Amino acid sequence: xxxxxxxxxxxxxxxxxxxxxxxxxxxxxxxxxxxxxxxxxxxxxxxxxxxxxxxxxxxxxxxxxxxxxxxxxxxxxxxxxxxxxxxxxxxxxxxxxxxxxxxxxxxxxxxxxxxxxxxxxxxxxxxxxxxxxxxxxxxxxxxxxxxxxxxxxxxxxxxxxxxxxxxxxxxxxxxxxxxxxxxxxxxxxxxxxxxxxxxxxxxxxxxxxxxxxxxxxxxxxxxxxxxxxxxxxxxxxxxxxxxxxxxxxxxxxxxxxxxxxxxxxxxxxxxxxxxxxxxxxxxxxxxxxxxxxxxxxxxxxxxxxxxxxxxxxxxxxxxxxxxxxxxxxxxxxxxxxxxxxxxxxxxxxxxxxxxxxxxxxxxxxxx
Numbered sequence: 253x254x255x256x257x258x259x260x261x262x263x264x265x266x267x268x269x270x271x272x273x274x275x276x277x278x279x280x281x282x283x284x285x286x287x288x289x290x291x292x293x294x295x296x297x298x299x300x301x302x303x304x305x306x307x308x309x310x311x312x313x314x315x316x317x318x319x320x321x322x323x324x325x326x327x328x329x330x331x332x333x334x335x336x337x338x339x340x341x342x343x344x345x346x347x348x349x350x351x352x353x354x355x356x357x358x359x360x361x362x363x364x365x366x367x368x369x370x371x372x373x374x375x376x377x378x379x380x381x382x383x384x385x386x387x388x389x390x391x392x393x394x395x396x397x398x399x400x401x402x403x404x405x406x407x408x409x410x411x412x413x414x415x416x417x418x419x420x421x422x423x424x425x426x427x428x429x430x431x432x433x434x435x436x437x438x439x440x441x442x443x444x445x446x447x448x449x450x451x452x453x454x455x456x457x458x459x460x461x462x463x464x465x466x467x468x469x470x471x472x473x474x475x476x477x478x479x480x481x482x483x484x485x486x487x488x489x490x491x492x493x494x495x496x497x498x499x500x501x502x503x504x505x506x507x508x509x510x511x512x513x514x515x516x517x518x519x520x521x522x523x524x525x526x527x528x529x530x531x532x533x534x535x536x537x538x539x540x541x542x543x544x545x546x547x548x549x550x551x552x553x554x555x556x557x558x559x560x561x562x563x564x565x566x567x568x569x570x571x572x573x574x575x576x577x578x579x580x581x582x583x584x585x586x587x588x589x590x591x592x593x594x595x596x597x598x599x600x601x602x603x604x605x606x607x608x609x610x611x612x613x614x615x616x617x618x619x
Contacts, residue, residue, distance in 0.1 A: 255323070255367040256296055262369070262405050264293060265300055272400055276372070276393055277303035283389050284357070284374040284382065291397055293361070293370035294319060306375075316344060318356045319371045326362040329387050330371075333380070355380040357387065359394035364402065372397055430532035431455060435468075435515065437489050439523045443468040446526065455511060455533050456501060476500040481513070489525045492517045498534070510538045555596070558589040565589075 259265070273291050281289035288306035292299045299317040301310055314320055318341055322330050332338050333355060335347045346353050358373035372394045431451035436444040445464045452459055456474050464471060472478030481497055488495050495515040502508055515529025565586045569579060 253365060253367075255369070258363050258365060258367040259293060259295060259369050262293075262363075262401055263408055264302060264401060264404070265295065267302070269303060270404075273303040273397060276397055276400075277305050280372055280374055280390060280393050281305045283393075284376075284380070284386060286355070286374040286376040286380070288375035290373050290375070291361075291370070292319060292373070294323065294368075299370070302370075316346065318344070318353075319358055319373060322358055322360045322371050323368045326360050326366055326368050328360070329391055330356075330358045330360075331387065332356040351377050354378050357382075357390060359387075359390045361394055361398050361401075363398070430530050432530045433515075433528075435485075435527045435529070436520075437485055437525050437527070439489075441486065443485075452531070455509065455531060456503065458504060474501050474503065476502055485515075485527070488515075488517050488527070492519060492525070495527065495529065508535075509533055510535045555593065558593045561589050562586055 253261075277289045277291050281287070286306075288304075290301050290305070290307070291303040292301045294300075294314060294317070296314070298311045298314055299319055301307070304310075318330070318332060318335075321340055322328070332341060335341050335344070335353050335356060341347055341353075341356075344353075353375055355376040355378070356373065358371040360368045361370045361372065363369055372390060374390065431449050431454075433448040433452075434446040436446050445461070445468045448461045448464050450461060452461060452464065456471070459471065459474070472482060475481055477499060481499060484495050484497055487493065494517070495513065498510065498512050500508055501511050510533070511531055512534045513529060513531045515527035517525050517527050519525050565582050568574060569582055574582075
């Protein structure tokens with residue numbers, strides 16, 4: 253990987269100051285007793301200052317920097333004690349100007365794969381000479397800087413992975429039938445939706461997750477017997493019982509929907525309990541259950557009469573005293589009853605398969 257590609261992976265150029273690096277720049281200035289110290293990163297056009305002591309500007313053109321001479325030397329500390337005599341920098345405007353640079357030293361910031369990304373440097377406008385211990389300290393500071401930005405890089409990567417995973421999870425929860433939520437409840441009776449998916453808008457179109465996070469109790473305004481549901485959560489807060497409840501939602505246009513809520517509690521602290529749960533609309537299921545109940549009622553009443561008649565006829569037919577003509581009459585009656593029963597069962601089958609298809613459609617639509 254090239255040096256510039258490597259530098260980009262740290263996502264550090266043009267970022268805000270960070271206290272940890274400001275402190276290290278301050279330490280470097282204190283050790284060398286210089287008015288200027290910098291932690292900088294160098295791209296293809298400029299030297300940009302991440303931390304700075306003693307200067308106002310944010311960057312220099314790369315061709316005007318002293319630090320450019322460190323780029324190919326990851327193992328060396330660059331020391332220039334006489335800039336006005338050094339062929340590399342003697343014509344630099346920061347040397348030739350009045351009160352120009354008279355001393356410079358820098359330690360390279362070396363990436364894990366050996367590229368020089370920038371420097372930690374100290375600058376003075378008067379002659380300075382130091383022993384090796386000072387330069388060793390500067391090298392240690394550069395390593396501390398790299399340890400920090402390597403950790404920073406890993407944290408940024410982890411945050412991106414978390415954000416990506418969170419975004420994927422959000423997309424999945426928004427597509428899930430009904431609404432998925434995380435609800436917090438404390439000892440004072442305060443509700444808080446930590447999370448609720450966009451599915452709530454399919455149930456109550458005039459509500460959105462943002463509204464519920466600001467004012468969670470507004471959902472109770474749409475629930476018939478909302479206080480009952482609230483009391484269930486208060487009870488669960490004390491007992492950690494699962495909350496499961498069917499309720500009717502009444503919308504502003506007087507539309508009614510049946511819903512079902514299920515939530516499992518988890519105590520987070522002495523004062524806080526959270527529930528992980530979901531809300532499903534079950535209006536169609538309610539309609540289908542009512543239809544099934546009616547079918548069962550019809551079966552019990554419609555079938556009972558012909559079966560009772562047929563049992564009575566069979567009992568008479570088994571009597572030895574009955575004549576053949578009477579047997580034929582009873583057989584005709586038995587035939588009529590079985591025909592009627594067969595026609596009813598056929599209609600029942602048609603209604604059953606029709607209801608089954610509706611249930612499948614309802615399931616796929618996630619209602």
